[in-house]
Amino acid sequence: MKLFRRLLSVLFIIPALSLAHVPVTSNGQVIASLAPMLAKVTPTVVNVAVEKVLPPSALNPFAPKSLQSKAPVKALAVGSGVIFDAKHGLIVTNAHVVQNQKLMIVTLKDGRHYRAKLVGKDNGFDIAIIRIDAKNLQALPFGDSDQLKVGNFVAAIGSPFGLTQTVTSGVISALNRSRPQLEGYQSFIQTDAPINPGNSGGALVNMQGQLIGINTAIITPIDANIGIGFSIPSDMVHSVIEQLLKYGKVKRGMLGVIAQDITPELADAMNLKTTKGTLISTVMAGSPAKTAGLLSQDIINKINGKPIRSAAQLRNTLGLMRPGTEIHLSIIRHHDTKEMTATIGDPKKFKPPHVNAFLAGMRLQKFSQLEGDGSRLNGVLVTDLTDTSTGALSGLTFGDVITQADGKPVTSVDTLVHLASKAKNELLIKVYRGTNAVFLVLQP
Structure with a gap:
């Protein structure tokens, strides 16, 4: 069963218990209540409701094309966001929250609603910036995530299951965590502060009320928290924001x-x-x-x-x-x-000119395997890829089997190279990861 669940909300309620944490200051004094700090922080955390338009195959990716819907699929997702620039109405959230967005509605703590526009996003770091035209906003200051230590007390604020302005608390369980089941760049803060679906894009704050992370994922065998959550460190978030605002995209460097x-x-x-x-x-x-x-x-x-x-x-x-x-x-x-x-x-x-931009940095080999139901899985196996390759930045990982490209079957490496050579700005591929099928878009 897939252990990682992205945190877009599915509106159902699961009863849960969590251990209470008693935060203390750096000199050992017990903090009687988080309320004074949270009174300043919660107005900066918003609810983000997103109407998405998904491809027809999203309803049932395993169904034959003849049985799939012809019309695009509309879906409603709920996430969270953090105001970081009050003057310009800028909000940071996760890129996966706004992926395939058609309409975004931001709800503030005071109940005001605004349509939001996408300013920029980077899928590799899972960071997006959206903007609302609103006055009298409050921004959350950035903390220094490089100074965090395991055991520091933290609070998570967001909209789990669509329940706005939910606050949970815990400690930092680990730093620089990476998990192979998650896509893109990784060096997460791990926390046991309860994080649930809908918390994506919400704030992880320290006891001084500073942003130290953007909540993004959980490890769980179910669709709820079991005490292992992940946040993107604020220093990384700040760097991505700076590049998106200045250049419109994150231009990545490489060492080789x-x-x-x-x-x-x-x-x-x-x-x-x-x-x-x-x-x-x-x-x-x-x-x-x-x-x-x-x-x-x-x-x-x-x-x-x-x-x-x-x-x-x-x-x-x-x-x-x-x-x-x-x-x-x-x-x-x-x-x-x-x-x-x-x-x-x-x-x-750095890419050699004779290598297709979609496939550069990847090692591939023909793959054919008899499945338990008697069918045969044919495709191309990813045996290795560099961290800065188009495939890695788009979510491909070692062991993935590419079975389709541009909607056509991939039966050999030569077939994939041929289909990739005909693509222009992006290449849609279908990938089998274990027993699950996923669609990825390769964009050089």
């Missing part, structure tokens, strides 16, 4: 390495003295990493003085840097610490 987390088993096998940092498994030929002198089995310990704790954090850090940026690296090579500089490159310019 494939990196992995250092597990205790890997450290033992490779005789490493630490599990901190991230291990470089591959340095791509002609990449900025190669030019800088990085080698396979180097451990990236810091970038610009900031500790790197995981491969996901490395990917996020590099992905938020624009091409041409010079960075300072602290690495460990054969147990010795070395300092070096590198210049961030442009992934699009």
Whole structure:
């Protein structure tokens, strides 16, 4: 059963119990009530109702085309958002909340309703900006998510199951979390503050009433919270917002390495003295990493003085840097610490010209497997892909089987290459991930 549930609301109610947390200040004094802090914060958190237009196949992706509806499917989803610029009516939310949006209605705490317009979004970081034309708004200040520690008390505010202005509290359970079942860039704050469907785009705040994260996902075998929720760190959110407002999109940089987390088993096998940092498994030929002198089995310990704790954090850090940026690296090579500089490159310019832009950075092979019901699953298996490839940024992961491209069957790698070569701005593919089928749009 799929463990991850995106948090768009489905309107039903599940009774739930959660452990109460008693927050304390940094000097150990108990905070008698969160009410004074929340009185300032809750007016900045809004409800976002979205009317979506989905493809006809969304009702039943497994049904034959002849039995599928011909008309687009309309759906209503409910999420949350946070006002970060009161003067200009700017609200940050999740990109998946506003995906396929036709109409967006924002409801403020005081009951006012406004139509919202999409300003910009980035699916890779799952961040979107929407705007409302309203006065007398209040903005939530950003906190420093880099200063967070496991055990810090937090509060989550949003619209779970469409229930606006719901507040839950808990602690930070872990930092720099990444989960393979979720798409895009990952380096999440993990919290046990109850987060439920409809909280997507809502605020995670510290005890000072500052935004430290945008709530985005939960791990659960059901459609409700079991105490494992994820938020996008505020520092990452702020960086994405800056690029969307200034450039209209996030222009990602690349170093040209494939990196992995250092597990205790890997450290033992490779005789490493630490599990901190991230291990470089591959340095791509002609990449900025190669030019800088990085080698396979180097451990990236810091970038610009900031500790790197995981491969996901490395990917996020590099992905938020624009091409041409010079960075300072602290690495460990054969147990010795070395300092070096590198210049961030442009992934699009780095791609070999003979490689199709939709498929660049991916390794593929023909796939055919007999299913339990006697049918045969034919397609192309994704055996590897780089973090900055079009496929990875669009949600493809290792082990996915591509069965359709542009609505046509994919029976071999050559077939996929041919269909991709005919595509212009985007390529719609159908992918089998385990026993589930999903549709993804590849956009170079």
